[in-house]
């Protein structure tokens with residue numbers, strides 16, 4: 030009895046969460062003539078015309094490419110920077126370590142929205158407005174604390190003796206990092222790659238702020254094109270949304286287990 | 299190969315000094331065992347030789363060169379850890395060849411040296427396995443293999459047998475001794491098990507609370523312990539210490555008699571007592587005897603004997619083997 034109630038409640042929640050997605054997919058596949066129907070009507074005559082339009086005239090091929098470049102570089106750089114920093118914090122002794130730890134901690138506590146303006150000025154002072162590099166640097170700087178802590182908590186679980194054995198074997202710190210520690214840190218690497226890629230993929234604020242030229246835009250910014258103050262291109266918006274969502278869905282399907290593990294890691298210990 | 303010399307070596311963590319003024323000279327090719335109770339500083343001393351702990355006082359010489367400030371890789375030492383510390387993602391062959399690959403030796407050379415070590419340690423069939431797929435004993439061998447492939451100057455082992463069961467432990471003990479005879483490399487071995495120390499060492503270093511109590515061959519330590527502590531630590535079962543009238547009678551503060559140095563039978567100068575427990579081991583028999591004025595004494599008799607619990611026995615310490623200690627725990631001058 031209690032079990033059925035649970036299934037029912039979960040079912041309702043699932044429907045509530047999934048229905049906007051389904052309606053979006055429906056709308057994106059409907060010929061314009063069918064838009065007069067209520068939105069929960071499935072498309073009677075399937076058409077991909079909106080996708081083609083958005084991809085070509087709408088400039089989404091360009092946006093897609095831009096987004097992909099930024100997200101991939103973000104993810105790769107984040108793995109490198111965060112893991113190196115965490116390695117130093119966990120395995121090495123150096124002066125100013127505490128100061129660095131505190132700085133990372135502060136970085137963890139400040140919300141992006143609070144520092145939008147100075148961030149804009151910094152990026153401008155480097156002459157990096159309207160460049161992908163500017164966005165990438167900003168992305169990395171804003172999220173690096175979180176991933177340093179994630180890698181640190183993973184590295185702390187690596188037995189100290191392993192690091193010592195490698196030193197005795199004659200490895201330099203960098204060799205230990207590359208050949209002993211990183212190969213066993215795959216879960217942390219994958220989680221970082223996925224989370225950073227997703228954040229970067231979905232972020233709107235920084236892209237809107239730092240890149241005003243159309244050819245630099247990302248998908249998240251591109252979607253805004255469909256929403257004027259007076260007009261609303263519903264089919265364009267829907268198909269654009271689907272285009273943006275597809276890589277995320279694919280990633281999720283492939284790495285489902287990792288997502289769940291990454292989110293619960295540390296919760297048990 | 300190289301000897302190791304410790305000159306006035308000390309180690310402090312902050313204000314707490316855990317090793318005090320250690321002087322010791324380990325000859326090239328020697329097998330030296332550090333032994334002592336838990337927390338006495340054995341591991342710390344070994345790790346200082348390895349370069350994993352900073353030397354905070356005195357000098358450490360390896361092969362005649364001052365090594366205080368050398369990194370582990372510059373010292374040309376190898377170490378076997380108590381936890382083995384094998385690289386989990388590498389195969390057995392990769393684990394053993396890691397140090398050589400860091401030196402950029404050729405693939406063929408590495409493969410050949412790994413194969414040699416694997417043959418010596420009977421690891422041939424496991425070269426492609428990961429450490430996780432090995433038994434404790436096999437992992438232990440890999441750890442030793444990893445240390446020997448590069449033919450280090452000094453070979454350091456920190457309680458390498460403590461995670462093995464008793465049978466495997468004595469087997470591996472023999473193998474390590476054989477390995478030492480074959481390689482003729484200087485070995486420093488840490489254990490808290492005096493049996494390991496006695497069976498393997500050329501020389502034993504007994505440590506207690508951060509000080510060296512005595513250095514000597516196993517038989518020197520057994521026959522002529524320099525302190526009461528060493529007398530109690532070396533030998534199994536432990537030496538009996540008797541105070542009171544029996545000690546006074548021979549002019550000592552404490553009288554030490556090893557369990558195997560009692561004879562049984564009535565006569566002059568015997569100690570009368572009652573058997574409280576008997577352990578029959580076949581090759582010898584151990585009696586626990588309650589002697590008024592001396593406490594419960596352990597007596598080890600060769601072969602099989604039929605004493606029963608509650609029986610009255612007369613113990614006769616063999617005069618040539620008794621140890622007399624003064625109030626400071628030092629031997630009374632003869």
Ligand SMILES: Nc1ncnc2c1ncn2[C@@H]1O[C@H](COP(=O)(O)OP(=O)(O)OP(=O)(O)O)[C@@H](O)[C@H]1O
Pocket residue numbers: 311316334335336337338339340341342343490
């Ligand atoms: N990092 C450290 N900071 C402070 N004190 C330490 C540190 N490491 C070890 N000690 C102290 O140094 C002393 C010697 O430790 P060590 O590990 O050498 O003992 P051990 O003889 O190897 O003992 P065991 O047989 O239990 O391994 C101990 O009293 C220990 O508490």
Ligand SMILES: [Mg+2]
Pocket residue numbers: 340341342
């Ligand atoms: Mg120890």
